[in-house]
Amino acid sequence: MVDLTPNSSFSLTVRLELINRAGTLAKVTKAIADVGGSLGQVSLIERNLKTIKRELQIDASSTEHAEKIVNAIKSVAEVQILHVSDRTFDIHRGGKIRIQNRINITSSSDLAMAYTPGVGRICKAIHEEPEKVFSLTIKSNSVAIVTDGSAVLGLGNLGAEASLPVMEGKSMLFKEFADIDAFPICLATQDVEEIIKTVKNISPVFGGVNLEDIAAPRCFEIEKRLQEELDIPIFHDDQHGTAIVTVAALINALKLVKKEMETIRVVINGAGAAGIAIANLLNKAHCTNITLCDSKGIISLDRANLTPEKQFFAVEKSGLLADALVDADVFIGVSAPKVVTPEMVKTMAKEPIIFAMANPIPEIQPELIQDIAAVIATGRSDYPNQINNVLAFPGLFRGALDCRATSLTTEMYLQAARAIASLVSPNVLDKEHIVPSVFDNRVATTVSAAVQQAAREAGVARL
Secondary structure, eight states, rough: OOOOOOOEEEEEEEEEESSSSHHHHHEEEEEEEEHOOOOEEEEEEEEEESSEEEEEEEEEESSHHHHHHHHHHHHHHEEEEEEEEEEEHHHHOOOOOOOSSSSSSOOOHHHHHSSSSTHHHHHHHHHHHHHHHHHSSSSGEEEEEEEESSBTTBBBOOOOOHHHHHHHHHHHHHHHHOEEEEEEEESOOOOHHHHHHHHHGGGOOOOOEEEEEEETTHHHHHHHHHHHHSSSSSSHOOOOOOOHHHHHEEEEEEHHOOTTTTOOEEEOOOOOOHHHHHHHHHHHOOOEEEEEEEETTBBBBBBBSSHHHHHHBBBSSSOOOHHTTTSSSSSEOOHHHHHHHHHHHHOOSSSSEEEEEEESSSSSSSGGGGTTSSEEEEEESSSSSSSOGTTTTHHHHHHHHHHHOOOOOHHHHHHHHHHHHHSSSSTOOOOBBBBBOTTTTHHHHHHHHHHHHHHHTTTOOOO
């Protein structure tokens, strides 16, 4: 097993008091390095003739690794640890988001217009012309992030409360990358009918709904029903956000190996929400030679009790994942850690493309196949080519809200993928750069424009 790379998700702040003597800090940094810690910022807090107080930021690879680093520092003579904190927990304390007024209330006249009695005129105007709710309220720029907590990240069914940090984070990303006001809605039910009823009942406030971390197969029914019964965009990010960015990355990876979408053979491991959505979007992009696998192996026609979503992709061939990978051009993993070996990759077609997106441990560690695979992508930020949904959903909703789309279509998803891929220019494209940075400020606007055009062509745009 290859050791995981230290990263900021397991980052520590350590405050130390050191004897004011040359070489003491060097002993500390050596102790950190000896146990595989990654030292970041070092700040001087206080100095006198006898002692120095410093604050260190250190990345670890796990909570156990973080404890090992702290113990290594403790073992250094002439050094006292004053305080240790987990930086990830620190930024979540008190929550990560808040509501902020768009206008200032500084006088009684401001209050009379913003609230009673003036607000009554606005209520009447909306009652008489319901469409004015978009121009006179937050609805035109608001998204509900709805979860039942049944499939939180890769952690499983954690419930509503434990899902809230993820939904807060999602709200931050909507605001940061697309200036959309998004609100976390964590439901204390996992009943399909209750979820649908609740979302419909709160929908007057929102211009769109982002479904998040809802387990398959009920996520398919919830999305389908809500889109049929509401006239605002319904988007399940675990499905379509993942699919959009995966297809964008694959478009560019194929350029490097000089293969065509129409002729490649793709193996997808993981037949839940993300895997099914990726397969559907690949079909839309004219990639039809797809083998879908789950924990039991290839989803074949001789398998019983398949869901309708799996049945659609069932093939004649049966066997295990290793059998499916023989002569395949592309592996896409949205499944479980360490299910692929270097030997399996060696059986694939020439210049294989590997998207190992399980988090935090991918289906195969990139270090093991650097000399075998032509292109490697993961779901992690500490490796090149991170397949990150934030490349998709902010711009997609920005476009959908701006053209007042009544729904989202597969063509809109495909155009979003092509827009993301287009931002990696030929002179920049290489095996470690197949998608743009999430901090590239062109992403949201480019995706938004592509989505709006597709919406108008599909006849689902109201503006």
